[in-house]
Amino acid sequence: MDHLRELENQSIYIIREAYRQFRKVALLWSVGKDSTTLVWLARKAFFGRIPFPILHLDTSYKFQEIYEFRDRYAREWGLDLLVWRNERALKEGMGPGKGRFQCCTALKTAALKGAIAAHGWKALYLGIRRDEHGIRAKERFFSPRGEDFAWDYRAQPPELWDQYKTKAEGEEHIRVHPLLGWREIDIWEYIEREGLPIVPLYFARNGQRYRSIGCEPCCRPIASEADTVEKLIAELRASRLSERSGRAQDKEEAQMMQKLRALGYM
Amino acid sequence: MRERLRFVLVGHVDHGKSTLIGRLLYDTGSIALDRLEEARQAARELGAETGAEFAFLLDHLKEEREGALTIDTAQTFFSTPARDYVLIDAPGHVEFLKNMITGAAQADAAVLIVDASRGVQEQTRRHAYILSLLGLEEVIVALNKMDLVGYREGAFRALEREVRALLEAVGLAPRASIPISAKEGENIAETSGKMAWYRGPSLLAALDSLPAPALPEDKPLIFPIQDGYELDGQRIFVGRVEAGLLRRGAKVRVLPDGQLATIRSIEKFGESPAEAHPGEAVGVTIAGAEGLVLDRGRVLCLPEPESEPEPGPAVVTGFTANLICLTERGLELGEEFILRLATQEAQARIEAIMERVDSASLEVLEWDAKALGGLEVGRVRLTTASPIVATRFSELRALGRFVLGRGQGGEEISAGGIITGL
Numbered sequence: 007m008d009h010l011r012e013l014e015n016q017s018i019y020i021i022r023e024a025y026r027q028f029r030k031v032a033l034l035w036s037v038g039k040d041s042t043t044l045v046w047l048a049r050k051a052f053f054g055r056i057p058f059p060i061l062h063l064d065t066s067y068k069f070q071e072i073y074e075f076r077d078r079y080a081r082e083w084g085l086d087l088l089v090w091r092n093e094r095a096l097k098e099g100m101g102p103g104k105g106r107f108q109c110c111t112a113l114k115t116a117a118l119k120g121a122i123a124a125h126g127w128k129a130l131y132l133g134i135r136r137d138e139h140g141i142r143a144k145e146r147f148f149s150p151r152g153e154d155f156a157w158d159y160r161a162q163p164p165e166l167w168d169q170y171k172t173k174a175e176g177e178e179h180i181r182v183h184p185l186l187g188w189r190e191i192d193i194w195e196y197i198e199r200e201g202l203p204i205v206p207l208y209f210a211r212n213g214q215r216y217r218s219i220g221c222e223p224c225c226r227p228i229a230s231e232a233d234t235v236e237k238l239i240a241e242l243r244a245s246r247l248s249e250r251s252g253r254a255q256d257k258e259e260a261q262m263m264q265k266l267r268a269l270g271y272m
Numbered sequence: 273m274r275e276r277l278r279f280v281l282v283g284h285v286d287h288g289k290s291t292l293i294g295r296l297l298y299d300t301g302s303i304a305l306d307r308l309e310e311a312r313q314a315a316r317e318l319g320a321e322t323g324a325e326f327a328f329l330l331d332h333l334k335e336e337r338e339g340a341l342t343i344d345t346a347q348t349f350f351s352t353p354a355r356d357y358v359l360i361d362a363p364g365h366v367e368f369l370k371n372m373i374t375g376a377a378q379a380d381a382a383v384l385i386v387d388a389s390r391g392v393q394e395q396t397r398r399h400a401y402i403l404s405l406l407g408l409e410e411v412i413v414a415l416n417k418m419d420l421v422g423y424r425e426g427a428f429r430a431l432e433r434e435v436r437a438l439l440e441a442v443g444l445a446p447r448a449s450i451p452i453s454a455k456e457g458e459n460i461a462e463t464s465g466k467m468a469w470y471r472g473p474s475l476l477a478a479l480d481s482l483p484a485p486a487l488p489e490d491k492p493l494i495f496p497i498q499d500g501y502e503l504d505g506q507r508i509f510v511g512r513v514e515a516g517l518l519r520r521g522a523k524v525r526v527l528p529d530g531q532l533a534t535i536r537s538i539e540k541f542g543e544s545p546a547e548a549h550p551g552e553a554v555g556v557t558i559a560g561a562e563g564l565v566l567d568r569g570r571v572l573c574l575p576e577p578e579s580e581p582e583p584g585p586a587v588v589t590g591f592t593a594n595l596i597c598l599t600e601r602g603l604e605l606g607e608e609f610i611l612r613l614a615t616q617e618a619q620a621r622i623e624a625i626m627e628r629v630d631s632a633s634l635e636v637l638e639w640d641a642k643a644l645g646g647l648e649v650g651r652v653r654l655t656t657a658s659p660i661v662a663t664r665f666s667e668l669r670a671l672g673r674f675v676l677g678r679g680q681g682g683e684e685i686s687a688g689g690i691i692t693g694l
Contacts, residue, residue, distance in 0.1 A: 166377035
């Protein structure tokens with residue numbers, strides 16, 4: 007079995023394991039390449055019919071292309087799409103201008119809290135990967151979150167031999183990370199092999215493309231001529247810059263990602 | 273097609289694991305430049321010594337950087353021309369042993385690092401023992417900080433003998449013992465000019481020569497059922513092939529009950545392959561399933577294990593095991609747990625603790641003990657309230673290892689165990 011098949015099988019196993027344990031689950035779809043791959047894998051895990059909602063946290067600041075892609079493939083793939091916004095914060099004028107930390111916390115973390123409170127999910131699938139950020143390298147496949155959504159990274163449960171954490175009293179929900187073992191390059195090679203559709207922002211237009219996408223004001227494009235998946239893979243192989251180097255919330259101040267994640271950020 | 277090998281880096285605290293990781297990433301060109309710069313800046317801000325930025329690449333938690341120690345296991349990636357690696361960093365501090373075990377349990381091989389200026393220490397011994405308990409047989413020894421002992425052959429030889437003896441005592445034989453300096457980059461990617469007396473491989477060359485992990489294809493079929501779905505009026509049972517070959521049309525026995533059934537089809541999304549191999553997560557539909565209890569925890573096997581060259585799994589209500597305690601609270605004789613083995617769950621009880629062993633000194637602290645403490649390993653006998661399908665760990669890993677969960681749903685994973693006798 008080659009490494010992409012191995013990763014695919016591992017992810018499908020984990021997706022099914024979490025569904026068996028929790029049943030009341032949702033999958034968080036940012037419409038980026040990773041969570042789109044996750045949706046694809048979930049379709050495989052459940053033979054084309056994903057038995058739980060696909061949640062999109064809409065900050066209202068996402069790229070237009072993201073909204074178009076989301077609605078098109080939600081239809082084509084028969085997804086039970088659920089769009090959720092922190093309307094109150096938006097009404098009060100929350101946006102990146104108020105500070106990126108505050109904005110991410112209100113429009114993503116607090117929005118997620120609202121969605122979970124309304125729906126009572128016991129577990130949430132997220133498409134995070136270990137190689138994205140140093141702090142994500144320390145994640146478990148099944149990771150409990152406390153009542154205030156805090157990630158207690160000092161006391162993570164042991165995880166061995168495909169035996170994962172089940173939910174205990176006092177734990178708000180479990181985050182399930184089926185893509186943890188994938189690298190950025192694995193995702194792209196898999197997209198190429200599977201012929202997976204992907205938001206066009208990742209491909210170069212006029213000498214620029216996005217390597218990581220999210221909210222329009224907080225993502226910067228990189229110089230690139232890669233307008234196909236094949237060229238993009240070649241570009242990544244040659245690159246010495248990290249994937250999230252264009253993402254503002256990873257920078258701004260030291261340990262910002264740790265602070266965001268400790269509060270329940272994805 | 274690229275091969276992937278997962279290895280864990282273990283050893284005593286401060287013997288240089290994080291620095292070695294930084295060096296491996298750096299020498300293989302696997303660090304993003306902006307991340308290296310970020311780590312350098314963080315090291316400067318905290319007033320850490322030069323070279324500390326390597327450690328900061330993986331020790332990403334604020335507490336880790338300020339305390340200059342690794343708290344939790346992390347995984348990172350690098351590649352050589354030969355293959356791709358997943359490098360699992362494991363904390364060397366005794367307080368974070370469960371994190372070390374979490375890291376090591378996911379590895380195919382291990383690098384044991386020992387500070388040449390300080391020699392074998394408590395976690396060196398403990399980690400070596402845990403590697404052997406977890407069945408990690410491919411071990412490379414890296415004797416680090418050779419720069420601090422003047423790159424002398426004598427220092428290397430004496431320590432190499434000591435580490436070899438330690439590994440032998442736990443039943444391991446190292447593939448290679450390599451004198452290195454992670455800080456100075458000696459014998460990491462290329463053989464060092466400073467240690468001309470050393471004729472062996474560099475660390476990367478030794479890693480490249482480790483055999484790829486083999487999947488148990490040539491063993492009798494093991495397919496533990498993970499879940500069952502209803503699709504278009506059809507029942508599909510999903511699971512992962514743990515050993516052998518799953519074939520369409522094959523007769524199988526459903527354990528622990530023992531009824532016979534036939535694999536009608538193998539299902540993946542959009543395809544129905546004729547066979548599935550170890551590691552593949554697939555679904556099956558079953559003919560002759562009327563009246564059969566088929567759900568999570570049942571295991572599909574070959575119908576006549578006795579006629580096979582290798583015995584199939586056993587159906588048991590008790591076994592002996594090496595048990596590694598994962599909680600500070602410890603475990604007590606007679607205590608009840610939820611045992612989780614592959615997809616099976618059963619109520620289990622510690623029937624006897626034949627030996628209580630100190631995981632660092634390997635000394636038997638007590639025979640017929642009443643309890644196991646936080647950092648101890650026990651040779652125990654467990655009984656289960658319902659029959660389970662199991663093998664000895666040495667026969668098949670997937671059915672030979674388990675965890676014990678404490679609490680109503682077994683949610684607190686309190687021990688990991690390896691089955692030694694049925």
